[in-house]
Amino acid sequence: MGCMPMTSSFVFLMRYSKRMMDPHKNSFRRKVRPHERFIEIMLFFCALLSIIITVGIVVILVKESWLFFKNPQVTLKEFFTSKKWQPMIGDFGFLPLLNATFTTSIIAMSLGVPIGLFVAIYLSEYASEKTRAVLKPILEILAGIPSIVFGYFALTFMTPLLRGIFNAERVEIYNTASAGLVIGILVLPLIATMAEDAIGAVPKELRLAAYALGSTKLETVFQIVIPAAISGISATFLLAFSRAIGETMVVALAAGAGPNFTYNPFRSAETITGYIVRISGGDVSYNSIDYNSIFALGLVLFIITFALNFISRRISERFRQEYE
């Protein structure tokens, strides 16, 4: 492999110098190389595929949702306002699913955000090199565990734990609290790693200036470093929120099957993703209202997460311009 480039450029040089010696040929004119152009076009199409995927997602979600909303049983008003989702008997209000999705995500964020942020602060401001060398791999391991394992954890560990702490009669076997807490653990490494990057990007001079004015380490962190990194940190939170909303296997296993409009986190309630998995897992027939409904809900999910990701991306891009 190593001598290949040398040989080929040597041959190339030989050919080139021969042509230079020939006075009748304009040897400095750019040689037409059709295969170079061909390769570039091929590579371009590889990159273009990503656009095709995005367009494909949008087209398919919109098309199937269109079929869903075209159904005479479904009205837009009912979809957005009714608190009942029972496609079998003609109830098409997606609020219970949305409500459960937000319940689990908000529980997840209320666990993941403070702990993730504090871990990030500890890692970047307090921890010694040695501690970091231990903690970072632990976060990486936690981040690398598939979500199905977290689902199992929610079902077999978190739910019994909650039922033990609170009354087993009040906490149902499937509940959104358990799923939410475990999703919080799932997004924790993401928040910690990204927030640490944001905090680490704050220039050292700012910290030194704060110390010079006599502030303590904590005051420097809370009044100088965090405000300076706030755009990166909030971008992280938004991304984690979108992750929590799109999380599927944990809620499919632990949050319960069956839509239920409730604000009580100890009761079972199906989320958008949980519904999609349950319906599509059972060999749904094409062109049925069930089949179309999962795409309509997929569209809702896509719009929410896309908006969150987009805002997050915008914020972090602005942030990058501040210090580089």
Add this chain to the structure above:
Amino acid sequence: MNSMNHVVQFGTEEDVQVLMEKRRHNGTLWQAVFMFSVSLAMLFLIMLIFSVVNTTFGYVVLVNEVESSTLIAQKDSVSSFTRAELEQVAFSRLSAGILRRVEYEKPIADRSDEELIALIEQYIIKPKVRKTWGLWDSLFNKIEIDRYMAENEGSYAVFRSWVNSSFLVADQSSDPLNAGIRTALFGSLWIILVTLVFAFPIGVGAAIYLEEYAKDNRFNRALQLNIFNLSAVPSIIYGLLGLAVFVRAMEPITSGALILGIEDSTANGRTILSGGLTLGLLVLPIIIINTQEALKAVPDSLRMSSYGVGATKWQTVWNHVLPASFDRILTGTILALSRAFGETAPLVVIGASTFISIDPSGIFSKFTTLPTQIYQWSARPQGAYRNLASAAIVCLLILLLIMNSTAIYLRARINRKKRLEA
């Protein structure tokens, strides 16, 4: 007024001392909070591993359908049977159909004693799981197990590791004691292979275009932004995409009807090819981003010297940039594939979770994967299936660990090479 306040606040030395004390106290308090958060994060990982390991080992209380003493008088355990007795029991008690199948696979006379014992246990004695306990209870709460056994006549307890050699090679079964993950393992490997073949060349190609060829214009910036956005799309959306495109619209191709002329279309496009392509789309943005990082790490001087001796763009990329960054690209790809390996939701959506006991034989086979198998087993309410799920999780995590440590090993090798070059 304002200045008066300041005088009051920072007036005497004593006030400053008190204030300083308070600020220091605050500092220590919050540092404790930060450290507590870190230990919580570690605790979560420990709890997770504990909950999996706990259900992977432990006592199982079984009840036999047929007692061995009724087979051969006064022998309480099959393992104490002599060879002649084993063969006699096998021939006399096995039903004709099973006997024919068993003899066809391997004649009973040729089987070893251990194989015969396993055979007799599976088909004649038929132990049934009554209840299972985790490792913790098995070690520290033995009394409860004994009490349970006393209440249930004819039951006996066996300490069982749910991960064992037969678990790895057995196929799915409705009996938890004989169920295994062989079909799921094959399914996962096939899927990963298809994913790799599809996503690796396209991902690397796209990354080369974006890093080496693309000019900084509006379109290419949009392309880049789009890839970042795609990498954050929930995996279940890819499942819906795969369901509509690969399973439904491209059914003649993905079910193999068009290419191989397979008429038996029980798979309905819910094949390994569909699954692999779906996961391929899912990991494509990740591979692109990782490869871009790898290409960015190649110093520009390398490109410049290649151009300097007259190489074209593609010659530079192919002969210099790619070889120099290949280790990193490989590392990034392995990490992306390990993400695909643990992915469940998209495969469930395109229909992988059906009960399958035949090994997949090619890209047009129906399939189940390790994570979907875990999902199926976890979703069942019976206790023993939870044990199976945790055993499968142990296998999944070990496989992921192998993949990731390969990536880490490669990364370490890159660093060493870098140091040698420097």
